[in-house]
Amino acid sequence: MPDDDLARLRREYAARARRLANHDRYSLFDRAHLFAIQQRGRSVLAALRQAGFHPLSGKRILEVGCGSGGVLLEYLSYGASPAALHGVDLLPNRLHTARLRLPHLPLACADGQSLPYSPGSFDLVLQYTAFSSILDPAVKTNLAREMLRVLRPRGLILWYDFWLNPTNPQTRGIRPAEIRQLFPGCRYRFRRITLAPPLARRILPLSWTLAMVLEKAKLFNTHYLVTIRRR
Numbered sequence: 001m002p003d004d005d006l007a008r009l010r011r012e013y014a015a016r017a018r019r020l021a022n023h024d025r026y027s028l029f030d031r032a033h034l035f036a037i038q039q040r041g042r043s044v045l046a047a048l049r050q051a052g053f054h055p056l057s058g059k060r061i062l063e064v065g066c067g068s069g070g071v072l073l074e075y076l077s078y079g080a081s082p083a084a085l086h087g088v089d090l091l092p093n094r095l096h097t098a099r100l101r102l103p104h105l106p107l108a109c110a111d112g113q114s115l116p117y118s119p120g121s122f123d124l125v126l127q128y129t130a131f132s133s134i135l136d137p138a139v140k141t142n143l144a145r146e147m148l149r150v151l152r153p154r155g156l157i158l159w160y161d162f163w164l165n166p167t168n169p170q171t172r173g174i175r176p177a178e179i180r181q182l183f184p185g186c187r188y189r190f191r192r193i194t195l196a197p198p199l200a201r202r203i204l205p206l207s208w209t210l211a212m213v214l215e216k217a218k219l220f221n222t223h224y225l226v227t228i229r230r231r
């Protein structure tokens, strides 16, 4: 990754850690975060079930851009085998936190543009909000190429990222046309999920059911969950 982009990422995550130091926004004690994680979990499990990707035990899984390990923890709860659940992240301090939380998982500090694995070595390759934190189009193209390289021929890529985030200039939403370009020659299934967090924060204190109905209507959903397979 170019040095200036790496420096930008480092600065952005350090600033984010400072911003969030005194609040619970990414804690499950925060209603909106709990709602988003639980709803996403339902959608992910449904997508894996529909793709015939269950049970997860014994499957080789990699998360690219695993950060501090929150998503890997979710996959352990879905039944993934710890020894076969891998994570890669560029930033050593985020990976350090992941290692403290998940000392038994194989985690690597590496740039996703050159993954330290042989071709075809994973059944399932995940990316959750890593691509939207990358501003350079060439880095996104390289990352997607690497994800396809390490995927088994009949493997599955699971993508979760937002298409809209007007509030943070350090991120870029990614729409279906760009996802298709990043993973050419593949089949895709797009699901629009995750009720816009600012809206969820207002509605959840009044009614959990209303938030669920609104998410189902999809109109105010900010993310795409996508299953991607080679043709």
Ligand SMILES: C[S@@+](CC[C@H](N)C(=O)[O-])C[C@H]1O[C@@H](n2cnc3c(N)ncnc32)[C@H](O)[C@@H]1O
Residues within 6 Å of the ligand: 001, 009, 064, 065, 066, 067, 068, 069, 070, 071, 088, 089, 090, 091, 094, 110, 111, 112, 113, 127, 128, 129, 130, 131, 133, 134, 139, 143
């Ligand atoms: C928004 S965080 C998401 C973390 C995790 N996937 C989650 O959802 O909790 C994005 C992560 O992608 C990582 N990342 C960005 N560019 C990367 C690259 N080229 N190679 C590996 N990791 C990268 C960042 O360091 C950061 O930890």
